[in-house]
Amino acid sequence: MKTIHLIAPSGASLDIKSPLAGIEWLSAKGIQIENAACVKRVSERFSGNDAERLTELNQLAQLSSQNLVMAMRGGYGIHRLLPNIEWSAIAKAIQNGLQICGHSDFTAFELALLAKTGAVTLSGPMLNYDFGQANDDGQVIPPNEFMWKHFLNAVDQRRLDCEILVPQAYLGSQTANSTTGMLWGGNLTVITSLIGTPYMPSANQIQGGVLFLEDVNEHPYRIERMLMQLLDAGVLINQAAILLGGFSAYRLHDHDRGYSLESAIGAIRNRLPNTIPILTGLPFGHQADKLTLPVGAKVDLAYSANGFTLNAQW
Numbered sequence: 591m592k593t594i595h596l597i598a599p600s601g602a603s604l605d606i607k608s609p610l611a612g613i614e615w616l617s618a619k620g621i622q623i624e625n626a627a628c629v630k631r632v633s634e635r636f637s638g639n640d641a642e643r644l645t646e647l648n649q650l651a652q653l654s655s656q657n658l659v660m661a662m663r664g665g666y667g668i669h670r671l672l673p674n675i676e677w678s679a680i681a682k683a684i685q686n687g688l689q690i691c692g693h694s695d696f697t698a699f700e701l702a703l704l705a706k707t708g709a710v711t712l713s714g715p716m717l718n719y720d721f722g723q724a725n726d727d728g729q730v731i732p733p734n735e736f737m738w739k740h741f742l743n744a745v746d747q748r749r750l751d752c753e754i755l756v757p758q759a760y761l762g763s764q765t766a767n768s769t770t771g772m773l774w775g776g777n778l779t780v781i782t783s784l785i786g787t788p789y790m791p792s793a794n795q796i797q798g799g800v801l802f803l804e805d806v807n808e809h810p811y812r813i814e815r816m817l818m819q820l821l822d823a824g825v826l827i828n829q830a831a832i833l834l835g836g837f838s839a840y841r842l843h844d845h846d847r848g849y850s851l852e853s854a855i856g857a858i859r860n861r862l863p864n865t866i867p868i869l870t871g872l873p874f875g876h877q878a879d880k881l882t883l884p885v886g887a888k889v890d891l892a893y894s895a896n897g898f899t900l901n902a903q904w
Contacts, residue, residue, distance in 0.1 A: 591745045594621055595657045596717060597646050598628040598637035600695040601665020603718060606630065609662055611730040612722030629662050629717070636667045644671045647699070651679035655687030658745055663718040664694025664777075672702055672789050681707035689745060691882065692716050693875075694806075697776030702789035704774060704886045710904055713776050713802075713874070714882030715741055723878075734878040744882035750889065750902040752881055756871030758895050760855055762864035768892040769830040773902065774885055775802035782816045785823050797828055800889050804835035804875030813837055814854035821861060831891055832868045833898075836875030869898050 594616060603609050609629035617623055628646065631638035638646070650659055681703065684690065691712035692699070700711045715721065715737055723731045743749050774796060775781065781803070784790040805813060820826050837851055859868055873879040887904035 591658055591742070592622060593624055593654075593657050595624040595650075595653055595659045596626055596628055596662055597650070597659055598631055598662040599643050599647055599671070599699065600637060600661070600667040601635055601663055602632040602637045603629055603663060605724075607728070607730075608718040608722040608724060610722070611724070612717040612720075615721050615730075615733060624657070635665070637662065640670050643667065644674055647671060648676045648679070650688065650690065651676060651683045653683060653688055655683070657688055659688065659690040661692030661696045661716045663716055664692070664696060666695055668695050668698040669783070672698065675699070675702070677703055677706040681709040684709045684711070691745075693804075694777050695780060697780040698784065698789065700776060700885045701774070701781065701784060701791055705789055705791045705795065708795070708886060710884050710886040712744055712882050713885050714744065715880055719876070720880065734880065736873065737878065737880045740880075741882045744884065748884075748904050750881070750884060750900055752873075752901075753897065753899045754871050754873065755897040758867075758869055758871075758893065758897065760859045760868035760870065761893070761895065762859065762862070762867055764865060764867050766894040767867070768890070769798075769800070770888060770890050771830045772796065772799045773802065773883060773887055773889040774799055775833075776804070776885070778803045778805040778813065778816050779808065782819055785819065785825070793824065793828055796825070798830045799828070800831050800833065800891055801826070801829045802833040802835060802872055802874060802883060804872075805837050806876035807839045808837065809840050810837070810842075810849065810851040810854040813851065814857055817854070817858045818861075821858065826858075826862055827866065829866060831893070832862075832866065833872045834868065834870045835872040836877040838876050867893060869893055871897070
């Protein structure tokens with residue numbers, strides 16, 4: 591990886607210190623940073639007006655194959671742009687070697703591109719949180735070593751190799767097995783918002799897939815409600831396996847009376863066919879420990895009551 595081309599397709603940076611710290615850290619690794627000016631754009635809550643952000647995305651089709659494209663942050667904003675993105679041109683650039691990485695709101699771009707073209711993108715770290723995170727005192731926190739290791743493995747080797755040793759309580763009837771399928775997914779809220787649109791991968795595309803999910807700032811009952819929607823829409827029962835990553839930064843209340851994230855997962859487990867395992871503990875989401883996952887690539891998954899492994903080459 592020689593060059594990172596930054597894009598800011600969603601929310602404006604909450605503070606300028608975060609992206610600048612991320613740029614400084616990556617530059618110190620000998621990585622050339624392009625389009626750094628995008629981190630300073632602001633229009634209402636967005637990182638630029640719709641025309642600026644759309645132009646920036648469509649210009650990806652012109653980038654050199656040596657570039658890795660990285661989103662600055664998530665938030666919201668890509669949904670506004672979906673009808674006018676030049677999907678085929680961007681997919682052609684990816685076919686020629688371009689790599690594109692992000693998560694959170696960027697899920698909308700990745701799944702729409704997958705739906706329209708089948709192109710593989712990377713669901714992984716972004717500039718602000720993963721490379722320019724600050725603690726409560728405003729001091730910059732160095733990037734997570736686990737995240738950096740798997741990010742480099744994905745970008746430089748185009749490989750995913752990970753073993754997760756976490757006891758599994760929601761396997762259903764398949765207490766130990768293996769499967770191969772298309773890896774896809776991302777932010778649960780964003781995926782749910784794509785149901786019924788042309789930007790959601792089709793039932794044929796995701797048949798027998800391995801779906802990974804994460805979210806942030808969502809109470810477990812909202813997580814349960816969105817999972818129920820995916821279930822009733824026929825998405826979950828179309829999968830070979832469901833992987834749950836981080837569901838972070840929510841707060842339980844006294845009137846929950848013991849209801850928890852585990853309760854929400856249990857409710858889905860009770861309605862989902864027992865032959866489809868739900869696996870927990872995937873290191874992915876709005877958290878420091880984060881894999882870089884190839885959205886749209888074939889992945890080999892093996893699991894047991896003690897954990898699971900993920901392997902892919904694309």
